[in-house]
Structure formats: structure tokens, C-alpha cells
Amino acid sequence: MDLGLKNRVALVTASSQGIGFATAEAFAAEGCRLAMCGRNERTLATAAEKISKRWPAEILAEVCDVTDSAAVSRFVATTVTKFGTVDICVTNAGGPPAKEFLAVSMEDWHRAIDANFLSTVYFAREVIPHMQRNRWGRIITITSITTKQPVADLVLSNAVRAAVVGLVKSLANEFGKDGILVNNVGPGFTATDRLKELAKARSAASGKSEDEMFAAWAADAPLKRLGDPREVAETIVWLASERASYVTGQTILVDGGLYKGL
Numbered sequence: 001m002d003l004g005l006k007n008r009v010a011l012v013t014a015s016s017q018g019i020g021f022a023t024a025e026a027f028a029a030e031g032c033r034l035a036m037c038g039r040n041e042r043t044l045a046t047a048a049e050k051i052s053k054r055w056p057a058e059i060l061a062e063v064c065d066v067t068d069s070a071a072v073s074r075f076v077a078t079t080v081t082k083f084g085t086v087d088i089c090v091t092n093a094g095g096p097p098a099k100e101f102l103a104v105s106m107e108d109w110h111r112a113i114d115a116n117f118l119s120t121v122y123f124a125r126e127v128i129p130h131m132q133r134n135r136w137g138r139i140i141t142i143t144s145i146t147t148k149q150p151v152a153d154l155v156l157s158n159a160v161r162a163a164v165v166g167l168v169k170s171l172a173n174e175f176g177k178d179g180i181l182v183n184n185v186g187p188g189f190t191a192t193d194r195l196k197e198l199a200k201a202r203s204a205a206s207g208k209s210e211d212e213m214f215a216a217w218a219a220d221a222p223l224k225r226l227g228d229p230r231e232v233a234e235t236i237v238w239l240a241s242e243r244a245s246y247v248t249g250q251t252i253l254v255d256g257g258l259y260k261g262l
């Protein structure tokens with residue numbers, strides 16, 4: 001299937017590892033020009049190198065902390081200087097720590113709001129004017145299954161990501177007339193470093209081994225396994241493509257069926 005993405009400019013944030021990295025690579029595989037970022041320069045450079053060894057993609061890899069609005073503004077400006085525009089913007093960031101409500105400090109709340117909500121606001125403010133000029137654009141947020149089904153001890157994610165869904169729906173409503181489609185993708189338990197951190201936290205709290213944690217997550221999903229970051233990435237690429245041209249304002253879970261609702 002031709003996804004119609006060749007030469008599109010795809011900016012993927014927090015893309016040096018995990019789901020962000022898999023997403024960046026999947027856009028490179030479709031012939032997109034790619035802008036990627038992360039905070040650690042070496043990890044980011046290694047990630048960009050890995051992609052450029054596999055795909056003949058033009059890549060801009062820039063250190064940018066997505067919680068810093070000035071840095072976001074500079075990153076988008078550099079992308080536009082190099083590639084002329086931004087067609088696709090995928091917003092991602094590291095996940096908040098696993099804690100129950102009374103263990104969460106106010107600093108934790110502010111950090112989660114900065115990383116997992118305001119970062120998307122910063123990028124949307126920067127990229128939408130370019131997309132309006134082109135009368136074409138895609139904004140895709142990476143959140144979590146917690147947008148549909150709260151997860152015990154992830155109160156930060158359960159609460160803060162709901163704001164992203166409200167933002168996604170609002171942007172979809174406001175900018176649909178400009179040809180800009182805005183959607184949200186919620187991964188279930190996906191095999192990345194983030195999941196290893198969660199397993200460690202749960203294991204310390206419960207006395208069960210990390211392997212038991214992974215096995216329990218896998219068993220809970222109808223597909224009886226964890227997700228692969230590439231499976232989340234493929235859904236994001238489809239949403240960005242011409243093949244999803246009448247889909248906007250939606251949250252799509254990539255969770256192996258883990259969400260228990262209708």
C-alpha cells in the first residue's frame with residue numbers, strides 16, 4: 001500500500017529510544033525527511049546513526065528537552081530552516097514515575113504536566129502555522145492506555161494524559177478546516193526501557209520478581225504478549241498517511257486488546 005508519505009517532513013520528539021525511536025525509523029522507512037530529538041546527545045547521535053545506516057533518509061538530530069518551550073521553538077525553527085516546513089509532528093516524552101496518589105509530590109505533578117501535557121502544547125503552537133500554510137498537517141500524540149483505562153499506581157499518567165486527549169479533540173475541531181488531522185495513540189504494555197523501569201518499581205513494591213511483572217502484563221492482554229515498539233510506530237505512520245485522511249480527533253490504543261471496555 002502506498003502511504004503517500006515520501007518526502008514529507010516528520011518531526012518525532014523524544015525519539016532516541018523506545019517508541020519514539022521506532023516511530024522515527026518507521027517514517028524514515030517511508031521516505032520521510034526526519035527531525036528527531038532527545039536530551040542525551042550521545043544516545044540521540046547513536047539513534048540517528050542507526051537509522052541512517054538502514055535507510056537513505058535525511059535526518060536532523062537535535063538535543064531538545066521537550067519541557068523547555070524556548071528549546072522547542074529553536075528545534076522547530078532549525079527543522080524548518082533545514083527542510084522548509086513540518087508536515088507531521090509526533091509528540092512524545094518520557095513517562096511519569098509509578099506512584100500512588102499520596103506518594104506523589106507537587107514537584108512530580110508539575111514535572112508530569114510539563115513533560116506529558118505542556119510539551120504537546122509547545123510543539124502544536126510552533127508547527128500549526130506551517131501546516132496551515134500548506135493546508136496539510138498531522139499531529140499525533142503518544143500517550144498511554146491510561147487515557148481510556150486508569151492503571152493502578154500511575155495516577156500521574158491517568159490524570160495528566162486526559163488533558164492531552166482534551167487538547168487533541170480541541171485541535172482536531174479547530175484546525176480540521178485547514179487540512180490538519182490530530183489524533184492520539186495510546187500504547188499498552190510495550191517492551192521498552194520505560195517498561196523495565198515500571199517493572200522495577202512494581203517489583204520493589206510487591207516483592208515479586210521483574211519477570212513475574214512482565215508475565216502478568218502479557219497475560220492480561222488478549223494477545224498474551226507485550227507490544228513491540230514497532231507495532232505502535234506502524235499505527236502512528238498509518239495515521240500520518242494519506243490512507244487515514246478521514247480520521248481525526250481519535251484516540252487509538254495499540255494495546256493487544258488490554259483495554260477492557262467496549
Ligand SMILES: NC(=O)c1ccc[n+]([C@@H]2O[C@H](COP(=O)([O-])OP(=O)(O)OC[C@H]3O[C@@H](n4cnc5c(N)ncnc54)[C@H](OP(=O)(O)O)[C@@H]3O)[C@@H](O)[C@H]2O)c1
Nearest residue numbers: 014016017018019039040065066094095144189190192194
Ligand atoms: N513502554 C510502555 O509500556 C508504555 C506504555 C504506555 C505508555 N507509554 C508512554 O509512551 C512514552 C514513550 O515510552 P517509551 O517506553 O518509549 O520510553 P523510553 O524507552 O523510556 O524512551 C523515552 C525516550 O524519550 C526521551 N525523553 C525523555 N524525556 C524527554 C524530554 N524531556 N525531552 C526530550 N526527550 C525526552 C528519552 O531520551 P533522553 O532520556 O535522552 O531524553 C528516550 O529517547 C512515555 O510517555 C511512556 O509513558 C509507554
